[in-house]
Amino acid sequence: MTIKNQIKKSFLVSLWFMFLTFPILVIQVNTVENVIKWRWLNMIGVGIGSFFLSILWRYMLEKRPEKGKQTKKYQLFFLNNILHEKKIFFPVIILLSLFVLCFPYIFSMYQTNIMISALIYVMMGLGLNIVIGLAGLLDLGYVAFFAVGAYSYALLNYHYGLIFWIALPLGGILALIFGVILGYPVLRLRGDYLAIVTLGFGEIIRLVLENWNDFSFGPSGISNIPKPCFLGIDLSLQGTTKYLFYIIVGMVALTIFVTNRLQNSRIGRAWIALKDDEIACQAMGINKGKTKLRAFGLGAMWAGMGGVIFAAKTTFINPASFTIWESVIILCTVVLGGMGSITGVVLGALLLILLPEYLRAFSEFRMIIFGAVLVLMMVFRPGGIIKNVRRIYKFDPILEKNSVKNEVNS
Amino acid sequence: MDFDFLTYLFFGGLTRGSIYALIALGYTMVYGIVELINFAHGEIYMIGAFTGLIISSVLTMLGLPILAIVVLSALTAIIYSCAYGYTMEKIAYKPLRDSNAPRLSALISAIGMSLFLQNYVLLAQTSDFLPFPNFIPDFEFWEPYAHILTSPELVILITTVIVMICLTILIKFTKIGKAMRATSQDKVMAVLMGVNINRVISITFIVGSATAAIGGILIACHIGQINFYMGFTAGIKAFVAAVLGGIGSIPGAVLGSFVLGLTESFFAGYFSSDYEDVFAFLFLVLILIFRPSGILGRAETKKV
Numbered sequence: 001m002t003i004k005n006q007i008k009k010s011f012l013v014s015l016w017f018m019f020l021t022f023p024i025l026v027i028q029v030n031t032v033e034n035v036i037k038w039r040w041l042n043m044i045g046v047g048i049g050s051f052f053l054s055i056l057w058r059y060m061l062e063k064r065p066e067k068g069k070q071t072k073k074y075q076l077f078f079l080n081n082i083l084h085e086k087k088i089f090f091p092v093i094i095l096l097s098l099f100v101l102c103f104p105y106i107f108s109m110y111q112t113n114i115m116i117s118a119l120i121y122v123m124m125g126l127g128l129n130i131v132i133g134l135a136g137l138l139d140l141g142y143v144a145f146f147a148v149g150a151y152s153y154a155l156l157n158y159h160y161g162l163i164f165w166i167a168l169p170l171g172g173i174l175a176l177i178f179g180v181i182l183g184y185p186v187l188r189l190r191g192d193y194l195a196i197v198t199l200g201f202g203e204i205i206r207l208v209l210e211n212w213n214d215f216s217f218g219p220s221g222i223s224n225i226p227k228p229c230f231l232g233i234d235l236s237l238q239g240t241t242k243y244l245f246y247i248i249v250g251m252v253a254l255t256i257f258v259t260n261r262l263q264n265s266r267i268g269r270a271w272i273a274l275k276d277d278e279i280a281c282q283a284m285g286i287n288k289g290k291t292k293l294r295a296f297g298l299g300a301m302w303a304g305m306g307g308v309i310f311a312a313k314t315t316f317i318n319p320a321s322f323t324i325w326e327s328v329i330i331l332c333t334v335v336l337g338g339m340g341s342i343t344g345v346v347l348g349a350l351l352l353i354l355l356p357e358y359l360r361a362f363s364e365f366r367m368i369i370f371g372a373v374l375v376l377m378m379v380f381r382p383g384g385i386i387k388n389v390r391r392i393y394k395f396d397p398i399l400e401k402n403s404v405k406n407e408v409n410s
Numbered sequence: 411m412d413f414d415f416l417t418y419l420f421f422g423g424l425t426r427g428s429i430y431a432l433i434a435l436g437y438t439m440v441y442g443i444v445e446l447i448n449f450a451h452g453e454i455y456m457i458g459a460f461t462g463l464i465i466s467s468v469l470t471m472l473g474l475p476i477l478a479i480v481v482l483s484a485l486t487a488i489i490y491s492c493a494y495g496y497t498m499e500k501i502a503y504k505p506l507r508d509s510n511a512p513r514l515s516a517l518i519s520a521i522g523m524s525l526f527l528q529n530y531v532l533l534a535q536t537s538d539f540l541p542f543p544n545f546i547p548d549f550e551f552w553e554p555y556a557h558i559l560t561s562p563e564l565v566i567l568i569t570t571v572i573v574m575i576c577l578t579i580l581i582k583f584t585k586i587g588k589a590m591r592a593t594s595q596d597k598v599m600a601v602l603m604g605v606n607i608n609r610v611i612s613i614t615f616i617v618g619s620a621t622a623a624i625g626g627i628l629i630a631c632h633i634g635q636i637n638f639y640m641g642f643t644a645g646i647k648a649f650v651a652a653v654l655g656g657i658g659s660i661p662g663a664v665l666g667s668f669v670l671g672l673t674e675s676f677f678a679g680y681f682s683s684d685y686e687d688v689f690a691f692l693f694l695v696l697i698l699i700f701r702p703s704g705i706l707g708r709a710e711t712k713k714v
Contacts, residue, residue, distance in 0.1 A: 029463070
């Protein structure tokens with residue numbers, strides 16, 4: 001396309017967007033005082049912005065690799081290469097763990113607190129990664145299991161005085177049971193129906209928590225949830241924060257370890273195979289229902305444990321923390337990082353949660369950016385920032401022939 | 411259980427069902443053609459209501475007669491909703507279709523679009539509830555029956571019926587309707603027969619958005635207030651209705667909407683209105699488990 005055509009096209013696009021955003025962006029009505037505010041500046045901004053963005057959009061669309069013809073540059077990302085090189089991998093891991101261990105001593109308590117919430121999201125993202133990235137089941141009610149975990153700690157503590165360390169596995173198991181109960185009937189459904197049913201389930205849990213006052217104390221929530229204590233000793237505020245930080249770091253490490261081992265296990269391969277072709281999988285003797293149910297249940301378990309830690313961190317929970325948009329944020333971290341890739345999900349979650357924390361000025365734009373990220377990632381880089389590299393059996397015909405010859409000769 | 415209360419609930423349910431039907435049509439048409447759950451459809455409905463409110467307020471301040479305000483603002487709302495539907499398809503779905511992306515990607519993209527549009531309205535307008543002027547006057551001739559069915563409800567019912575009739579004519583008897591049916595049956599074959607698929611899909615999105623906008627304005631008039639979040643729950647419920655009737659089938663969507671509207675209304679009336687939404691979602695889960703093809707849908711066997 002010539003430059004003239006490009007400019008013409010972009011000009012038309014910007015005109016279109018100026019028309020499109022006119023009533024909502026430009027006019028603001030105050031119905032109480034009957035005043036209209038005209039915000040023409042927005043219109044100019046939209047016009048100029050969409051002009052340049054449309055050029056970029058077309059350029060990116062053209063550069064998009066076609067399916068089937070995956071270029072090497074896209075498939076092997078720089079970071080992946082590093083991680084697969086053992087000489088670099090181990091020092092990096094050691095340095096990283098040293099940094100993480102010293103984190104609460106280097107940075108302030110405020111920073112540590114932010115890091116704890118980010119790490120909770122990392123853990124949830126990794127859990128959801130099992131469900132979406134490995135097994136290919138779109139779960140939009142993931143936050144329901146998070147709520148189950150958080151409420152089970154809060155309620156068990158309130159009624160029976162259970163401590164954190166007992167509630168942690170219990171919350172996980174309860175969430176797992178919920179996951180299996182929900183998963184059993186719905187996993188027969190096709191992908192997009194599953195998304196809606198899980199979404200519905202998530203909303204049911206939230207609405208029940210909001211309305212069943214006798215059980216969950218309704219919208220006012222539960223406060224004064226104790227923070228975890230260390231061997232029965234109550235720590236100072238600073239001490240608990242540090243302690244909680246190490247707990248969540250440990251949990252994240254455990255999650256990474258487990259998902260990594262799962263990915264390369266028999267069941268992990270069955271998940272990945274199921275994602276690609278269900279019929280072929282069943283022909284190979286994989287029990288579809290059972291395998292999916294395992295993914296669903298395991299994913300739910302991580303969410304449950306994440307919920308227990310969340311309740312312990314905030315010491316106050318109410319149903320408002322468990323809306324569908326929380327599920328979407330977790331989904332966003334998985335999609336941004338790269339479905340199925342552990343490093344990707346960790347990076348994605350840290351980016352998505354930490355960036356808005358530090359860019360406070362843009363915090364109101366957080367959700368709109370999340371929405372845009374979901375769309376843009378799907379359009380331009382469906383694999384995420386760090387694409388999951390599939391293990392492929394490489395067959396080299398020349399080598400094979402030689403070895404056959406050698407065998408014949410000998 | 412007196413009779414008046416029963417009829418009150420019945421007509422309340424019908425009105426509710428009509429609104430669901432107007433939204434569910436868009437879901438079911440899009441699903442029938444591109445097999446995609448257009449998550450952002452509820453947002454189009456919300457944008458229709460917002461545009462209607464903004465334009466009508468501007469016109470009211472200009473001092474136009476009420477009839478002109480109603481017609482102009484409704485028209486603008488419909489046009490803008492169509493424009494949003496069209497643009498949304500071009501940005502979020504068409505590139506995915508071109509690259510043959512898996513269905514999961516399209517769904518994630520749709521969720522992203524929904525989140526984007528919701529927050530776009532939230533940031534550009536307000537997070538508060540806005541009062542919506544009631545455009546539908548109380549008709550004098552309807553006075554004797556007003557205790558059962560109010561005038562706005564009557565208008566909603568009649569409008570829904572008119573929209574349904576128009577839509578049936580569009581799909582059954584026009585050339586573009588024929589192209590739509592062909593595309594939904596077999597895309598490759600439709601292309602070979604000279605159907606411009608991209609155009610058909612765009613038009614489907616536009617028609618669906620138009621019905622959603624009509625629903626948006628009507629419900630806003632009826633309830634009297636709108637906010638940026640109204641599209642989400644309504645959208646999900648309309649989706650439940652579409653699935654209930656058998657997704658992809660237009661009469662199914664209408665039937666499903668009325669069934670959902672009525673059951674919800676009776677449930678809220680006789681049991682508890684706190685759990686009304688829970689009930690709708692539970693309904694969805696049960697339908698999908700026991701009859702995923704819906705009331706009017708055909709069960710399809712997947713061939714290898």
